Amino acid sequence: MNLADKHNPSLQQTAKRNDGQLARTSHIAPQLKGVDLQGRLHRLGRSPNSKAVAIVFLSTECPVSNGCIPILNRLADQYRDKQVEFYGVISDHTVTRSEALHHHRQYRIRFQILFDTSGELRRQLGPTHTPQAFVLDPWGRVLYSGAIDNQYVGLGRKKRQVDQSYLASTLAAVIANQPIRVTTTEPIGCLIEQPQNDRRPSDITYARDIAPIIQANCVDCHRPAAVAPFPLTNYQEVSKRARQIRLVTQLRVMPPWKPISNFGHFRDERQLSRREIALIATWVESGKVYGDPANMPPPKRFVNGWQLGTPDLVLRMSEPFHVPAEGADIYQYFVIPTGLKEDRLVAAIEYRPSNPQVVHHASFRYDNSGTARRLDAADPRPGYQRFGGWGFNSGGTLGGWALGVLPHRFPAHMGRLIKKNSDFVLQTHYHPNGKSEQDQSMVGLYFAPKPAHTHVGELFVANMNLEIPPCEERYHHQASYTLPVDTVVHSVLPHMHLLGRECKSTATLPDGRIKPLICITDWDFSWQESYFYATPLRLPKGTRIDFEIYYDNSESNRMNPHFPPKRVYWGEQSTEEMGVCFFDVTTDCAEDLKELIRHNRAYTALESRQLFGRFVGTPLEPGTANKMQSSDATN
Numbered sequence: 001m002n003l004a005d006k007h008n009p010s011l012q013q014t015a016k017r018n019d020g021q022l023a024r025t026s027h028i029a030p031q032l033k034g035v036d037l038q039g040r041l042h043r044l045g046r047s048p049n050s051k052a053v054a055i056v057f058l059s060t061e062c063p064v065s066n067g068c069i070p071i072l073n074r075l076a077d078q079y080r081d082k083q084v085e086f087y088g089v090i091s092d093h094t095v096t097r098s099e100a101l102h103h104h105r106q107y108r109i110r111f112q113i114l115f116d117t118s119g120e121l122r123r124q125l126g127p128t129h130t131p132q133a134f135v136l137d138p139w140g141r142v143l144y145s146g147a148i149d150n151q152y153v154g155l156g157r158k159k160r161q162v163d164q165s166y167l168a169s170t171l172a173a174v175i176a177n178q179p180i181r182v183t184t185t186e187p188i189g190c191l192i193e194q195p196q197n198d199r200r201p202s203d204i205t206y207a208r209d210i211a212p213i214i215q216a217n218c219v220d221c222h223r224p225a226a227v228a229p230f231p232l233t234n235y236q237e238v239s240k241r242a243r244q245i246r247l248v249t250q251l252r253v254m255p256p257w258k259p260i261s262n263f264g265h266f267r268d269e270r271q272l273s274r275r276e277i278a279l280i281a282t283w284v285e286s287g288k289v290y291g292d293p294a295n296m297p298p299p300k301r302f303v304n305g306w307q308l309g310t311p312d313l314v315l316r317m318s319e320p321f322h323v324p325a326e327g328a329d330i331y332q333y334f335v336i337p338t339g340l341k342e343d344r345l346v347a348a349i350e351y352r353p354s355n356p357q358v359v360h361h362a363s364f365r366y367d368n369s370g371t372a373r374r375l376d377a378a379d380p381r382p383g384y385q386r387f388g389g390w391g392f393n394s395g396g397t398l399g400g401w402a403l404g405v406l407p408h409r410f411p412a413h414m415g416r417l418i419k420k421n422s423d424f425v426l427q428t429h430y431h432p433n434g435k436s437e438q439d440q441s442m443v444g445l446y447f448a449p450k451p452a453h454t455h456v457g458e459l460f461v462a463n464m465n466l467e468i469p470p471c472e473e474r475y476h477h478q479a480s481y482t483l484p485v486d487t488v489v490h491s492v493l494p495h496m497h498l499l500g501r502e503c504k505s506t507a508t509l510p511d512g513r514i515k516p517l518i519c520i521t522d523w524d525f526s527w528q529e530s531y532f533y534a535t536p537l538r539l540p541k542g543t544r545i546d547f548e549i550y551y552d553n554s555e556s557n558r559m560n561p562h563f564p565p566k567r568v569y570w571g572e573q574s575t576e577e578m579g580v581c582f583f584d585v586t587t588d589c590a591e592d593l594k595e596l597i598r599h600n601r602a603y604t605a606l607e608s609r610q611l612f613g614r615f616v617g618t619p620l621e622p623g624t625a626n627k628m629q630s631s632d633a634t635n
Contacts, residue, residue, distance in 0.1 A: 213279065256527055
């Protein structure tokens, strides 16, 4: 049993025990996403502060469906600025993309239309008619399904006046946080015909089925001058690598994404559905048919230069760094003076490598102690080289960048603190690509507008009393931390080294409910990053955060740095191990954040004592740090 399987009952319990309108939902849909008529990917319910997602299945020919478009336009306009995502879905496999575009223009549709080429949205939500409406919460739970209103009482039987607007009433109730009176009605309209999964393999084409998948999920990295090793921007480029694409998608190596599905909901989740993976495999096996050009999505356009606009401060490595043609991956730290004359809150950071072909990922931190400068001065190359740790504990984290991750701003007046006269430290993971290369990366800092008042703090959860015996394939280790104040969690970053295999973090609320935070069942040191929650999580005072880890210190672990295996302890070096979970957090008032940081630093100091105690032969009992800091909070 892995960590994910072990926790599934708790997930079900959480869904059943929620109070209010969510407890009356009919079912929970998996992660929903769709591609619009312009080929852009939309992750439904993943917009910041989204309260609801309205989805209406439409037809280009059904008179009932077309007749409701003016009503839907008004609803979309009404709720555009009220935290409601509004989508129409065309899921008829006989309709081409160009026909759907013509229909969109002809009826002057003012909301986003998703062209459900794979039939994934229809398969997951199960509509039977057009039009048929669904309202979901940001977690994918269906709050309402059925007719838009009661205008039609049967096929061809239309009332003169609508007196029950089901879709509008549901959205109004969600926005007002009130009970939903009607959760299901019978849709009336045109029956949805042949399911997508009944299509013959030869009907699966690049233009209609595969190009939207590749364009929405792959070309951000796989395009000229981007980070991936080759482009996938057209049929020729995809077709000549089709078998490899089938393999890496079936293995879920690509797109790169480590957290398992439906265990915490994150922004920009880079996962293909089983249906999408199956479509790719069927297309490859049935001859890689191109199909009707009228179904091709428009080419995806990319912003040249800074994605978030002109930064407030641009920092650049002082000199190029040489990446050799071969050898082990390199973790290099570059120290860049900020020149800041005052403390600022950083709302976003945009990272731009000069040579993306050799950059795997990057992490950011600031140092106001001068330690990073001394480490830099002691290394004759640009920056300094380490594996597993920064070499200093001062300052604070500023986030990071990984393949496929787009920069995002914190909400208004919120950001991570960077202190005046500090140094920006850029950790870059380079991977040699067979020829000698150079890189001189830069970062753009975007400051929160003054007077910014909400500081983002960093929470540390770990048990440093770690000792992994040799030859253990599944060595279990656990850490816990109890929140001293009400806390809002924005992101999570688990961290281990080469022996780590699985990790899971959960939050147990004071009333016993369990919230999943993150679970990774196939840890890879090369693919770690910060994961931002689609909706920040509010955890009340007294919530216990648990971080559970399994290590593989056996010969079967091909990443094991020791052969034969040796006893491994906590440490920063590649031959040592770690197990820590970081969280970006805020509180509702500044005093609470000060208390939280003070409390967590006391917890961290006690954990360090456990580490020190190991060397002097008197380690503390596991969990002592969490007990002591809880006691400290009450004294």
